[in-house]
Amino acid sequence: MKDLxxxxxxxxxxxxxxxxxxxxxxxxxxxPEQVSNLSNPNNDVYWETWEDxxxxxxxxxxxxxxxxxxxxxxxxxxx
Numbered sequence: 024m025k026d027l028x029x030x031x032x033x034x035x036x037x038x039x040x041x042x043x044x045x046x047x048x049x050x051x052x053x054x055p056e057q058v059s060n061l062s063n064p065n066n067d068v069y070w071e072t073w074e075d076x077x078x079x080x081x082x083x084x085x086x087x088x089x090x091x092x093x094x095x096x097x098x099x100x101x102x
Contacts, residue, residue, distance in 0.1 A: 026101035033095025037064045040073040043097060051081050 030047070031039050044053060044061035053061075053076065060072035077090045080102070087102040 027091070027098045029096055030099045031097040033097070036095070039092075039095065039097055040064075040069065040076070043076070050083060051076070051079075 031042050033039065035042050040061045041064065044058050047053075048058045057072055057076060060066055060068045061076075063069065066072075077092060079089070081088045081090075088099050089102065091098045091100050
């Protein structure tokens with residue numbers, strides 16, 4: 024079984040990426056440009072930036088994680 028945690032509920036719809044950036048930018052090491060790109064769903068590169076973030080892997084407290092979307096919910100999964 025995967026070691027995972029729900030970090031943003033899908034009820035936020037198109038604002039899931041925006042909420043993620045607002046809550047976790049520093050923990051995941053998002054660049055200021057990524058945070059800016061994810062600040063507004065009407066931004067031309069909003070979804071492209073989000074795809075880059077979701078496809079990344081992240082070292083948090085010495086453990087590797089990745090993000091996984093399922094039915095609109097966003098999960099943090101430990102590798």
